Every structure is written in structure tokens, then in C-alpha cells.
Amino acid sequence: MNAFHIDQISLSMQEIPLIQQLSFTCQPGEIWGILGPNGIGKTTLLHVLAGLKKPTSGRVFIAGKNILHMRPKERAQKIGLLPQQIYFPFPSTVLETAMTGRYPYSSNWFSENPEDIKIATQALELVGLHHLKQRPVSQLSGGEQRRLTLATLFAQNPDIYLLDEPTTYLDLQQRMHVLSILKKLAKETGKIILLVLHEIPLIQLCCDKVILLTQDGNKKIGSCSEIINRETLGTMLPKELLDSCGF
Amino acid sequence: MNRRTYFSSTTLLTFLCLLATISIFLSIREGSTHISFTHFINAIFNPQHSTDHIIIFDLRLPRTFVAFTTGGLLALAGALMQTLLRNPLADPYILGVSGGAAVATALGILLGLSTAFLNLTAFLGSLLSITLVMGISRSHKHLLPLRLLLTGVVVATGWAAIMSFILITSPDQNLRSILFWLIGDLSYAHFSIWEPIILLFGLVVSFILAKPLNILARGDLTARSLGINTHRLNLILFLLSSLLTALAVNMAGCIGFVGLIVPHMLRIVKNSDHRFVLPASVLLGGSLLTLADTLSRVLITPAQLPVGIVTAIIGVPTFIVVLQGCQER
Numbered sequence: 001m002n003a004f005h006i007d008q009i010s011l012s013m014q015e016i017p018l019i020q021q022l023s024f025t026c027q028p029g030e031i032w033g034i035l036g037p038n039g040i041g042k043t044t045l046l047h048v049l050a051g052l053k054k055p056t057s058g059r060v061f062i063a064g065k066n067i068l069h070m071r072p073k074e075r076a077q078k079i080g081l082l083p084q085q086i087y088f089p090f091p092s093t094v095l096e097t098a099m100t101g102r103y104p105y106s107s108n109w110f111s112e113n114p115e116d117i118k119i120a121t122q123a124l125e126l127v128g129l130h131h132l133k134q135r136p137v138s139q140l141s142g143g144e145q146r147r148l149t150l151a152t153l154f155a156q157n158p159d160i161y162l163l164d165e166p167t168t169y170l171d172l173q174q175r176m177h178v179l180s181i182l183k184k185l186a187k188e189t190g191k192i193i194l195l196v197l198h199e200i201p202l203i204q205l206c207c208d209k210v211i212l213l214t215q216d217g218n219k220k221i222g223s224c225s226e227i228i229n230r231e232t233l234g235t236m237l238p239k240e241l242l243d244s245c246g247f
Numbered sequence: 248m249n250r251r252t253y254f255s256s257t258t259l260l261t262f263l264c265l266l267a268t269i270s271i272f273l274s275i276r277e278g279s280t281h282i283s284f285t286h287f288i289n290a291i292f293n294p295q296h297s298t299d300h301i302i303i304f305d306l307r308l309p310r311t312f313v314a315f316t317t318g319g320l321l322a323l324a325g326a327l328m329q330t331l332l333r334n335p336l337a338d339p340y341i342l343g344v345s346g347g348a349a350v351a352t353a354l355g356i357l358l359g360l361s362t363a364f365l366n367l368t369a370f371l372g373s374l375l376s377i378t379l380v381m382g383i384s385r386s387h388k389h390l391l392p393l394r395l396l397l398t399g400v401v402v403a404t405g406w407a408a409i410m411s412f413i414l415i416t417s418p419d420q421n422l423r424s425i426l427f428w429l430i431g432d433l434s435y436a437h438f439s440i441w442e443p444i445i446l447l448f449g450l451v452v453s454f455i456l457a458k459p460l461n462i463l464a465r466g467d468l469t470a471r472s473l474g475i476n477t478h479r480l481n482l483i484l485f486l487l488s489s490l491l492t493a494l495a496v497n498m499a500g501c502i503g504f505v506g507l508i509v510p511h512m513l514r515i516v517k518n519s520d521h522r523f524v525l526p527a528s529v530l531l532g533g534s535l536l537t538l539a540d541t542l543s544r545v546l547i548t549p550a551q552l553p554v555g556i557v558t559a560i561i562g563v564p565t566f567i568v569v570l571q572g573c574q575e576r
Contacts, residue, residue, distance in 0.1 A: 050472055052468065052471045071474075072471070072474040072476055073474035074474075076472065076473050076474030077474075079472075081468075081472040083466075083468050083472070086466070086469070087466060088465070089333045089334060089335060089466075090329075090335060090464050090514060090519040091514050091518070092518060093518070097465075100461065100462050100469075100473060104473060106458065156473065
């Protein structure tokens with residue numbers, strides 16, 4: 001496993017500057033939370049980190065290698081993204097969908113590798129969907145579709161997981177379950193995990209480091225306890241909410 | 248959709264090959280002139296130039312091949328366009344791509360261009376049309392499914408109006424019939440070897456790309472994060488589906504719905520895997536149009552119906568069923 005190094009990234013959306021000069025380094029086994037109000041550029045940041053979008057300036061490295069210089073399949077073996085919104089325009093089954101996660105590794109054109117089927121099935125077991133393997137995706141609930149997308153990402157098995165609001169549509173139990181899977185992945189296999197999350201209690205539960213992006217263009221990076229406290233969050237959250245969170 | 252068949256892709260493809268053979272056989276067997284079975288067998292195996300022989304080999308056989316090729320072209324173009332636009336309702340006819348090719352061809356005929364150049368102008372016409380539809384319907388970089396369809400329908404209507412204008416104002420007798428341009432008709436078709444070759448070429452190219460196409464069908468973002476060069480793949484789909492549409496329009500005018508219903512039926516029966524859908528689309532599309540053409544020749548003998556009427560009668564209800572299914576999701 002290798003470090004994920006972000007060097008002086010600046011982003012803009014349709015020429016409006018969003019995040020300026022952001023630098024940080026994630027070490028293997030770390031979980032990072034990205035916190036900030038809507039429209040601040042969190043999703044765009046994840047897309048840049050995944051190599052899907054060019055930043056206005058700055059670079060992203062894995063083990064010293066610029067991700068924009070990697071071949072697409074090679075990059076997909078290293079970085080995986082859980083998009084915020086997903087849709088399934090064409091009919092397919094749960095297992096077929098989970099199998100798409102194995103594409104970066106596929107070499108055989110004609111048949112599916114039994115090993116890949118095994119990995120995809122295990123990923124479905126992990127999120128508790130294996131009993132729906134042959135079910136058409138269109139018949140799943142919103143939460144189940146979200147878990148299926150997570151399973152596809154687990155099947156992809158990248159070194160770096162970028163998750164854009166992974167807990168959306170999930171019930172409380174499933175939220176905790178997903179976070180515990182991610183924690184296990186980080187601690188036991190040394191994966192790097194970056195989450196965009198809006199629920200502060202969940203960030204406190206699982207993140208080692210937090211990046212706080214505020215409306216005025218400032219950013220704070222630090223350990224969870226350094227960021228998740230009354231002084232720092234006071235800049236972005238109303239007082240009543242902080243009170244109710246017990247700060 | 249949960250009652251999918253468990254027949255393997257190979258079994259289904261074999262069945263479709265059989266269907267193709269049957270449709271071709273029926274198409275050369277049936278027609279406005281009744282040929283008894285003994286005469287039919289005689290005409291096929293005795294190469295003496297009887298009337299029956301001429302009817303079968305000089306009239307029906309070329310037309311059958313044109314029908315099959317056109318059906319294959321349209322179905323493959325439809326399947327590729329649906330993946331390009333991530334929309335199961337995309338179809339060259341509905342989105343006005345055929346209309347763009349038709350107008351360009353008609354203008355080419357008025358300018359006195361040769362057949363090869365007509366194919367080129369048709370290609371440019373379909374490229375222009377699909378660019379127009381994609382450009383107008385794209386808002387904030389997302390292709391909204393219904394907006395896309397609506398744009399396509401509007402563009403198609405625009406092309407039909409321009410086509411009617413050209414036909415009404417031009418005294419040129421070479422311009423074929425209004426039915427040819429607006430609804431599709433195989434009676435002007437001339438068999439040439441190039442269309443089947445290009446169909447085969449399109450099938451081979453897209454078949455090689457079948458696995459990346461399966462991922463692309465999940466959406467641009469997902470595909471890119473799984474290691475697909477979506478720009479290149481989209482461009483290939485864009486060019487290929489336009490080329491196939493242009494050839495089909497040049498042979499038979501604007502035939503609708505084959506590109507819509509064929510890939511859709513296949514996805515329901517088996518799955519959305521392009522390794523199955525693409526070759527199966529060519530076989531089923533070819534067979535369906537050949538059968539539709541046979542019907543159009545025998546339904547009101549001795550007169551002929553334009554084949555587009557038959558496909559529209561089958562296609563419109565199917566489209567509604569598909570649309571209904573899409574809304575349920």
C-alpha cells in the first residue's frame with residue numbers, strides 16, 4: 001500500500017473558483033472525512049482525486065506517480081469512486097451489476113472469470129444482498145441500490161476508496177454496518193478511505209482525519225478531535241445544532 | 248423482467264439464425280405472383296431462365312437481401328445509439344437521425360450526386376442530426392432521458408417538414424416518393440455488396456468493444472471510474488451508429504421502430520450484455536424487416552404496402568409498452 005498525496009489542488013466550476021490550494025497526504029489505513037456545506041466543491045474534489053476531472057492546478061499522486069499519467073484501467077485498480085447519484089438505464093441483475101466492478105481486471109473477453117464471480121458474490125454478501133443475486137436491479141429499493149453500488153466498489157477492490165455520501169438512502173443500521181465495513185477495510189487491509197459525509201456523529205465514529213471546507217473559502221485539516229469541536233464547527237453550523245450535537 | 252429465460256446466449260443466437268433462414272426463405276417463396284411449390288423447387292434447382300427463375304433470383308432475392316441488411320443496420324444502429332445516449336428509448340427514426348440523413352440525401356439527389364456521394368451526404372446528415380439532438384438536450388452536462396426524447400421528436404418533425412417542402416417544390420422525378428422518405432419503402436432498393444460489408448464491419452467493431460460497452464451503459468462517470476476511455480468509446484458509437492443509419496436510409500428511406508423494438512426485446516428476453524445484444528440485434532432486425540417486407544408484398548396483392556407502414560403498426564404499440572415500463576422504474 002502506498003500514500004495518496006494531494007499537492008496544491010485548486011478547483012473551479014464553470015470558472016467560479018471553488019477550492020484553492022488544497023494539500024494533504026493520506027497514509028495507508030487512514031479514513032478521511034470531508035465536511036462542508038452544499039455546493040462548496042466536495043463532489044468535484046472527489047472526481048479530481050479519482051482522476052476523472054482535471055483540476056485547475058495541482059496534482060494528485062499515488063506512490064509518487066501522477067494519476068493523470070496512468071492508464072485508465074491501471075488507475076481503476078488503484079482508485080475507486082462511489083458516485084453520489086447512480087442510475088441503471090438498462091435491465092440487469094444484481095450480480096451482473098456487481099460484476100462490472102471487476103472490469104479493470106478482466107482479460108478474458110468471452111467468459112467471466114470464476115474468480116471474478118466469486119469476488120463479486122463475496123462483495124454482495126458483505127452488503128447483505130447475495131440473496132437477491134438474480135433479482136433485476138429495477139426491483140431493488142433505493143437503499144438496496146445504494147448497497148449494490150457499494151458492493152460494485154468492493155468488487156473493484158481499489159487501494160483508495162472515494163465515497164460520495166455513501167450513507168444516503170440507508171437506514172441507521174445499514175449506515176453503521178457500511179461504516180464498520182469501511183473501518184475494517186482500512187485497519188485490516190490498509191486501504192485509504194475518503195468520505196464525503198454530512199452526519200457529524202458518523203464522522204466522529206469512523207474518521208481519523210477531517211477536512212473542513214467553509215463557505216468563505218477557508219479550509220481546515222486536522223485530526224477528528226481537532227476539527228469536530230465547538231470552536232471550529234461554530235464557523236459553519238448554527239448554534240442550536242451544535243447544542244443538540246452536545247458540543 | 249424477472250422471468251428471464253435460462254437459455255444460453257448460444258442457444259438463442261442459434262434460434263435467431265434459424266429464424267433468419269426461415270424469414271429469407273419465406274421472403275423468396277411468397278410474393279404478389281403465386282408460384283406453386285413444385286415450380287418453386289424447379290426454379291431454384293434448374294438454372295434455366297424461366298419466368299419463375301427470374302422472379303425469384305432477379306426480383307425477390309435481391310430485395311430479400313436488401314430487406315435483411317436494412318433491418319440489421321437499423322437494429323444495430325438502434326442498439327448502439329441506446330448505449331451512446333444511455334437511453335433504452337433511443338432510435339434513429341424517433342430521434343430524427345434518419346430524417347437528417349433523408350434530407351441530406353434528397354438534397355444530394357437534387358444536386359445530381361452519384362450513389363457513393365449520396366451515402367456520404369446521408370452520413371453527414373445523420374451526424375448533423377444526432378449532434379443537434381445531443382447538443383440541445385444536454386443541460387449541465389447531463390443527458391436527461393425525457394428531454395432527449397422530446398428534442399429528438401421535435402428535430403424529427405423539423406426534418407419531415409423540410410423533406411415535404413423539398414418534395415413539393417421540386418419537380419425532379421428522381422426524388423422517389425414521399426412515402427419512401429417519410430415512412431420507408433423497400434421497392435426502390437438496389438442490391439449492392441457494400442451495405443452488407445459495412446454492416447458486418449460495424450458488427451465486428453462493436454462486438455470487439457462489447458465488454459467496455461457493457462460498462463459504458465452504466466453511465467459516463469461510473470464507466471470512467473472503472474477505467475474506460477469514454478470519450479473515445481462515445482465517439483466510435485457516435486460515428487458508427489450514424490454511418491449505419493445513413494446506409495439504411497439510403498437503401499429504404501426512414502423506416503421506424505426496428506432500431507427501438509429489436510434491442511429492447513432482446514434485453515428483456517435475455518440480458519443487456521452487448522456480447523449477446525449486438526449480434527442478436529442484427530439477426531432479429533434482419534429477420535423482422537424481411538418478414539415485414541414479405542407481409543407488405545402479400546397483404547394487398549397485387550399492390551404493395553411500403554414496409555414502413557408495417558413496422559410502424561408493430562412499433563407504435565411496442566414503444567408505448569416500453570415507455571410504460573420505463574416510467575415504472
